[in-house]
Amino acid sequence: MTDLATLRTAWLDRVADAADPAALEEVRLAALGKKGEVALMMRELGRMTPEERQTRGAELNRLKDEIDAALRARRLALEDAALDARLKGEWLDVTLPARPRPRGTIHPVSQVTEEVTAIFADMGFSVAEGPQVESDWFNFDALNIPPEHPARQEHDTFFMARAEGDDRPPHVLRTHTSPVQIRAMQELGAPLRVICPGRVYRMDMDQTHTPMFHQVEGLAIGRDISMANLKWTLEEFCRAFFEVEEVELRFRASHFPFTEPSAEVDIRCDWSGGQLKIGVGESWLEILGSGMVHPKVLEAGGVDPSQWQGFAFGMGIDRIAMLKYGIPDLRAFFESDLRWLRHYGFAAGDVPSIEGGLSR
Numbered sequence: 001m002t003d004l005a006t007l008r009t010a011w012l013d014r015v016a017d018a019a020d021p022a023a024l025e026e027v028r029l030a031a032l033g034k035k036g037e038v039a040l041m042m043r044e045l046g047r048m049t050p051e052e053r054q055t056r057g058a059e060l061n062r063l064k065d066e067i068d069a070a071l072r073a074r075r076l077a078l079e080d081a082a083l084d085a086r087l088k089g090e091w092l093d094v095t096l097p098a099r100p101r102p103r104g105t106i107h108p109v110s111q112v113t114e115e116v117t118a119i120f121a122d123m124g125f126s127v128a129e130g131p132q133v134e135s136d137w138f139n140f141d142a143l144n145i146p147p148e149h150p151a152r153q154e155h156d157t158f159f160m161a162r163a164e165g166d167d168r169p170p171h172v173l174r175t176h177t178s179p180v181q182i183r184a185m186q187e188l189g190a191p192l193r194v195i196c197p198g199r200v201y202r203m204d205m206d207q208t209h210t211p212m213f214h215q216v217e218g219l220a221i222g223r224d225i226s227m228a229n230l231k232w233t234l235e236e237f238c239r240a241f242f243e244v245e246e247v248e249l250r251f252r253a254s255h256f257p258f259t260e261p262s263a264e265v266d267i268r269c270d271w272s273g274g275q276l277k278i279g280v281g282e283s284w285l286e287i288l289g290s291g292m293v294h295p296k297v298l299e300a301g302g303v304d305p306s307q308w309q310g311f312a313f314g315m316g317i318d319r320i321a322m323l324k325y326g327i328p329d330l331r332a333f334f335e336s337d338l339r340w341l342r343h344y345g346f347a348a349g350d351v352p353s354i355e356g357g358l359s360r
């Protein structure tokens with residue numbers, strides 16, 4: 001008769017030696033499986049006397065339970081070890097900084113348009129838009145520039161082609177954002193406060209001029225809006241936009257067919273060393289044209305000039321972007337040079353800061 005104590009030690013050793021779940025399963029089958037050693041010994045019970053069977057049966061059951069318990073414990077230990085190994089292998093430091101990924105940047109024109117919009121929104125202006133291909137009526141006539149007016153020549157206009165035999169006046173690429181004044185008045189009526197940012201086109205090209213550039217029009221119509229309101233609005237805007245206490249603006253008497261009186265506005269700046277600085281220096285850069293809306297323009301917009309009056313201005317977005325961010329050459333804005341875009345572009349999170357910029 002096999003010595004159960006020896007058997008027990010042998011099986012428990014084999015359980016302890018099993019190095020992985022497959023080996024452990026083999027041990028289980030060999031010991032406790034249908035044809036395993038313990039099962040075979042159970043079969044021998046049939047040939048014993050009832051007394052022998054009772055003691056032997058109990059001993060075998062105990063042995064079976066012990067091996068079974070050892071198998072379970074070993075399985076858990078193996079599983080734990082496997083999990084530990086995996087955890088070690090797949091360990092991840094979630095506190096590491098993310099890898100830098102190449103990203104696009106926001107073009108200075110888009111950035112500045114956002115900034116301008118935010119500042120004027122704070123002063124109660126909403127945004128209006130119009131088409132870039134414009135009828136000559138909206139671009140000129142409605143703005144008090146009749147067909148033979150010399151101002152038409154000054155605009156260096158791009159004309160659209162007409163079909164052969166169609167002798168209506170050609171559409172134009174709008175030369176300024178002022179036609180949106182008319183559209184906004186027609187759509188919204190008075191009183192009114194809008195800005196109209198967008199692309200405009202003129203045949204012109206040098207360090208500060210490109211054939212396509214950006215303007216933002218401003219229009220405020222009310223019962224008693226005056227030149228004083230215009231001046232305050234522009235100064236307040238410049239303070240907020242350039243984020244400085246004092247910017248120096250120069251209002252020069254000027255002439256536009258669509259405003260009376262009219263003023264051009266220059267800002268003090270410094271060009272020396274190829275870097276632009278604002279608020280200091282001996283140079284002036286013209287940034288906008290402005291004035292009180294001409295009665296004929298109000299009429300063209302369907303607003304009664306005996307009841308309403310207001311101011312308008314048209315400002316170069318690219319110009320003020322150059323000034324604020326010290327960009328010396330306008331032409332580079334539209335060359336799509338990635339090095340330039342990476343240098344002057346903005347990250348998506350660079351939101352305009354107008355904190356403290358506006359006094360109320």
Ligand code: PHE
Nearest residue numbers: 176178289290291312313314
């Ligand atoms: N439209 C003018 C320009 O492009 C600017 C302007 C707008 C002037 C509104 C006065 C009033 O130069």
